[in-house]
Amino acid sequence: MESENDDAKALRQLILATELRLEKLKNELADVERRSSPNRLTEGQDELESLKDSKWPLTPDEYLRYGRQMIVPSIGIQGQLRLHAASVLIVGAGGLGCPAAAYIAGAGVKTLGIVDGDTVEVSNLHRQILHCSSTVGLWKVDSAIHSLKGLNPNVEYRAYREHLSPENAADIVSHYDIVLDCTDHPKSRYLISDICVLLQKPLVSASALRTDGQLMILNYPAAPQGSTSGGPCYRCIFPNPPPANQVVSCGDGGILGPVVGVMGVLQAVEAIKLITAGLKVSHTSDDAELQESKVLPSPSLLLFSANSPSPFRTVRLRQRRPDCFACSAQAGLTPESLTSGSLDYVAFCGSAAPVNILSDEEQISAGQYSELRNGGSKKEHVLLDVREKVQFDICHVDGSINVPFSKLQGNLDTTYPWLPETSPADAPIYVLCRLGNDSQVITKKLKESGLGDNGKRPILDIKGGLRAWKKDVDSSWPEY
Ligand SMILES: [Zn+2]
Known part of the structure; x- marks a missing residue:
């Protein structure tokens, strides 16, 4: 049984590697053809060349591809160009990350990074829609990016085959404009929120369990620690983690596929809204423009409950907490304390170790x-x-x-x-x-x-x- 599983896994990896190799060979062939007959431009090259002299900011393919969203009044060509320049990081390629990534890639961002240190399991497939039976056993990021390339090859995809950790978080997150927390454990939620506060990145955070989900936009506008013009962070809302033995994962508590799908899709909606509106980042602690505009978005928590007669509810949240450990003027959080490991997220959140209470x-x-x-x-x-x-x-x-x-x-x-x-x-x-x-x-x-x-x-x-x-x-x- 074990060895059959290993054989199947090895074959799947070989198939994916062969497909990737085929893709590379096709690109090489296109290069060779272009060089051997300089007058015969390949399709992609043709577009790029024509764009150089073009008065249009997008390629003909992009006008067609994104046309249906560009004619939405709140997006327009301005919004599309902002998407075209945006880089988005998705942490977690699971039930939330898959639908979020599909819509964000489809919308035409410049760069999409995905972080996940897990491999695809059969029990993931009912909700993690970028993966399929043939990619079971592969890295989730590879499986996801393989699907996404089919959906939109114009996006630059970056794969991080590891979990986000205090050691790698700053290096990874610093390359992106906005972060989506698509993980499923408090310890990653605090870490992602902390690094977003330190690097001033807006964060779209969601979670789902059984038939319920929740969604928040955090650290938006993204302002320095101590600034009152910034949005609240995860620690402002939840200063203390829940007791470790009350944390139920989807694996233990169960999850309905489309419920987590709804939450992931909503994360994509919010990310696209923020990007197309022009992300607000405040670089000083009393950013005059933000203060003046007085149109600070009021932070809120969206609750979704599939079994409720009115499935969507919104709860207003307070602005930044004056004594927040991460984002207030008296914050104890520093880049050094985060990366040095002196903030032990595992100890902070506790861990539900296997019970061993009997002789x-x-x-x-x-x-x-x-x-x-x-x-x-x-x-x-x-x-x-x-x-x-x-x-x-x-x-x-x-x-x-x-x-x-x-x-x-x-x-x-x-x-x-x-x-x-x-x-x-x-x-x-x-x-x-x-x-x-x-x-x-x-x-x-x-x-x-x-x-x-x-x-x-x-x-x-x-x-x-x-x-x-x-x-x-x-x-x-x-x-x-
Ligand atoms: Zn805070």
């Missing part, structure tokens, strides 16, 4: 539990599956009882209404979840509640959860 005696392996089910000493027991119901409905082990973690974690009903009445008072309870973290928490909680009756009723956690069950017991178990 070996309080756990049983998936294999041991399976033997116990099938073996001669088949004993009456309770198998408690603490995944959320929606996951339990996808697949569950025969005979298991489902009581979701979210219900058990709150005030525990110590009448244990879920225990079968016929179950003997000493029947062991085995607790199971997806990965073996939540089940440990519940095992501990049930024991502490007295259900174990001082050891008369064993309560054991099935180590490694259903992932271990698939690996050691039932290889046909559907992994989701």
